[in-house]
Amino acid sequence: MIEELRNTDTGAYRIRTGAGSYYLLDLDARTLTRLRAAVEMAPDFAGMEPAELRRDGEQLDLHSVFACRVGERAVFALQLRDDPSVVTLRVTSQVQEIMALSGPPEGT
Numbered sequence: 001m002i003e004e005l006r007n008t009d010t011g012a013y014r015i016r017t018g019a020g021s022y023y024l025l026d027l028d029a030r031t032l033t034r035l036r037a038a039v040e041m042a043p044d045f046a047g048m049e050p051a052e053l054r055r056d057g058e059q060l061d062l063h064s065v066f067a068c069r070v071g072e073r074a075v076f077a078l079q080l081r082d083d084p085s086v087v088t089l090r091v092t093s094q095v096q097e098i099m100a101l102s103g104p105p106e107g108t
Contacts, residue, residue, distance in 0.1 A: 002098040005068040012101040015074060019093040023074070024101075030062040032076055032090070063087050070095050 015023040024033040063077040074092040
């Protein structure tokens with residue numbers, strides 16, 4: 001299992017969070033897509049409604065990965081397409097799993 005991603009890494013990844021959302025992160029194309037509550041929520045979120053965020057399902061331009069480690073919240077800087085000069089932060093719930101969709105094999 002992948003434990004951490006850094007801004008300088010390459011490849012494409014699926015990140016599952018405690019809130020049940022998936023993030024599709026493509027570090028080669030520099031994009032991030034959030035899929036709301038695609039899986040069951042972690043016990044910490046039991047009884048809560050999945051959050052619906054603006055631009056769910058849309059591929060957004062990734063500026064930077066500040067943090068993305070299993071067991072911690074991920075923090076991404078995004079450039080919104082309607083105004084590329086505006087950068088906003090997206091903070092996730094605790095990362096449960098990082099899975100490679102493409103890129104170098106694990107352990108290299």
